[in-house]
Amino acid sequence: MVVASTRTIVTAEAGSRRLRGDGPRRRHGGTRAEAVTGWLFLVPFLAVFLVFTAVPALLAVGASLTDMTARDIRDPLAVNFVGLDSFVKVLTNSAFQSSVVNTIVFVGLCVPLSMALGLALALMLNNGIRRLRSVFRAAAYVPVITNIVAAAVIWQYAFSIAGPVNTSLASVGVDGPNWFGDPGWAVTTVVMMGVWRTAGTAMILFLAGLQSIPEEVLEAAATDGASAGRRLWSIILPLLRPTTLLVTVLMTVMFLNIFEEPYLLTKGGPLGSTRSMALWVYEQFGFGNVSASMAGSVVLLVLVGIVAVVQFRMLRPKH
Amino acid sequence: MNAHTRPRQTLFYVILTVVVVVMLLPFVWLLFGSFKTQAEFLADPGAWLPESFQIGNYVQLFAERGFGRYMVNSIIVSVVAVIGNILFSAMAGYALAKLRFRGRTLVFPLVIVSMIVPYVALFVPQFVIVVQLGLVDTLTAIILPVLIAPLSVFIMRQFAYSVPFELLEAARIDGASEPGIFFRIFLPLSGPALATVGILSFLASWNNFLWPLVVAQSQDTYTAPIGLAVASQASNTVSFGLLLAAAMVVLLPILLLFLFLQKYFIQGVATAGLK
Numbered sequence: 001m002v003v004a005s006t007r008t009i010v011t012a013e014a015g016s017r018r019l020r021g022d023g024p025r026r027r028h029g030g031t032r033a034e035a036v037t038g039w040l041f042l043v044p045f046l047a048v049f050l051v052f053t054a055v056p057a058l059l060a061v062g063a064s065l066t067d068m069t070a071r072d073i074r075d076p077l078a079v080n081f082v083g084l085d086s087f088v089k090v091l092t093n094s095a096f097q098s099s100v101v102n103t104i105v106f107v108g109l110c111v112p113l114s115m116a117l118g119l120a121l122a123l124m125l126n127n128g129i130r131r132l133r134s135v136f137r138a139a140a141y142v143p144v145i146t147n148i149v150a151a152a153v154i155w156q157y158a159f160s161i162a163g164p165v166n167t168s169l170a171s172v173g174v175d176g177p178n179w180f181g182d183p184g185w186a187v188t189t190v191v192m193m194g195v196w197r198t199a200g201t202a203m204i205l206f207l208a209g210l211q212s213i214p215e216e217v218l219e220a221a222a223t224d225g226a227s228a229g230r231r232l233w234s235i236i237l238p239l240l241r242p243t244t245l246l247v248t249v250l251m252t253v254m255f256l257n258i259f260e261e262p263y264l265l266t267k268g269g270p271l272g273s274t275r276s277m278a279l280w281v282y283e284q285f286g287f288g289n290v291s292a293s294m295a296g297s298v299v300l301l302v303l304v305g306i307v308a309v310v311q312f313r314m315l316r317p318k319h
Numbered sequence: 320m321n322a323h324t325r326p327r328q329t330l331f332y333v334i335l336t337v338v339v340v341v342m343l344l345p346f347v348w349l350l351f352g353s354f355k356t357q358a359e360f361l362a363d364p365g366a367w368l369p370e371s372f373q374i375g376n377y378v379q380l381f382a383e384r385g386f387g388r389y390m391v392n393s394i395i396v397s398v399v400a401v402i403g404n405i406l407f408s409a410m411a412g413y414a415l416a417k418l419r420f421r422g423r424t425l426v427f428p429l430v431i432v433s434m435i436v437p438y439v440a441l442f443v444p445q446f447v448i449v450v451q452l453g454l455v456d457t458l459t460a461i462i463l464p465v466l467i468a469p470l471s472v473f474i475m476r477q478f479a480y481s482v483p484f485e486l487l488e489a490a491r492i493d494g495a496s497e498p499g500i501f502f503r504i505f506l507p508l509s510g511p512a513l514a515t516v517g518i519l520s521f522l523a524s525w526n527n528f529l530w531p532l533v534v535a536q537s538q539d540t541y542t543a544p545i546g547l548a549v550a551s552q553a554s555n556t557v558s559f560g561l562l563l564a565a566a567m568v569v570l571l572p573i574l575l576l577f578l579f580l581q582k583y584f585i586q587g588v589a590t591a592g593l594k
Binding site: 012027030033034035037038039041042044048049051052053054055056057059060063070073075076085095117121124125128129130132134136137138139140141142143144145146147148149150151152154155157158160162163164166167168170173193196199201204205209220253256257259260264276278281282285290297298300301304305 | 348425442447465525529545562588
């Protein structure tokens, strides 16, 4: 849509300049100077993009079809093409399979919890209160910008066996668990940290969505006697649908890629219970199994791609 | 908003306060813990408050643990990344939105598609490229991939669309050169958008983790988060107090920036989310 409207402007301007008769015309409406400047201005961005994103993406797919190991990094052309061997190995590897399950568990728990918390905060901030809005908003957003390594250090201290969390639980008579030692509790801790770090993002996006709902609609409903719950269910949530979809997709992609939380908090343990797909990929690189690592990352890419395609289908405006 | 009764408002204030306090508790433990001595951690790890506020951890961090070097590295990386993102995203965003040339419309869809590629698929090939360039274990290698981010270009491109064509065309008729139009007309208008780009790229480069973890291999090139991560993995030899003090030092620049420039952070997220 944006592109189409720019084209209209371009055509209109090219037309007006044709009347003035200045400079040579080119098919796309710009002058030669514009074309030269345009490409020159794009050089720094395109150079970094090609060398550190586009080419690596192709290399990742390429390496997944070879027998590349850490020894080949200095001479990457000396590898042998082995077709889909690495994919067969990866997909039949039980540690990889359980990392897929773990990743789906993280997505299944973190996405709804983070969105529910973000939406609740946004609703209370937007319609519930009059004062201190920006203070609450900023406070709930601080965990998002927090450095993940620093956050992990705090969590390791806070959730250690005799740390402040368990001490506080003990003071109300609850026997705190071994947060990092028990598989179930380790997953819980990683999920809590994931929600803590992303709810603020959901809140900001929901706030932006809520602000686009006209006040009059809600007031009209209130005048007609609709209760607060009824207004939420029948008016606010349906009108928020595009935002909700957007946040769902953003969060799903974010948690499909979850790496830092399990890497820093639990190293994927205990017993591999918190090893995500991204962490498995990183570990394989550390073991020198470059081709397996890349095959695993291509599987992750496919999963993310499916989510992205579903997003574009659902977000496409209906005519 | 007369539909909102006083009791409900009070309830919301209570809920919000509880949620926000719980979310900020880790920072309270961080602050207090960083002033505790190792003896205090051994005696009563769960105590919230230190017996007295000892700055020994902070002193040891810089005097004996070389954390000053890591902080300098982090500052160099972030400053260069911010300058790169501001300058190059303004150029690229302006070119994509305001200059007319063949091929322009092909660039952006390619970039958008590439944004779904998981980072764990890219870091190994990036490492191979950096090895080939002979840049392993240098700050240059840490900076290059974050020197100009697609998100920065996206924000500047969106902003450039809002600048009227007539303004640029008028300068063209007055005989201004193309770079002249960019530097004298477009850049002076771009302050707020560039502030958003600057803050988001500072955050991204300061908090960057996986790439410096792979490419920085000696203490001379560690950034502060990598120094902290390495120390925390040797946690049987490093005390919690020292780690918490280091975490505090890593967090402080971001928290201060957020305190003063909150609105640009929030704007940035709203824009980034709407891509």
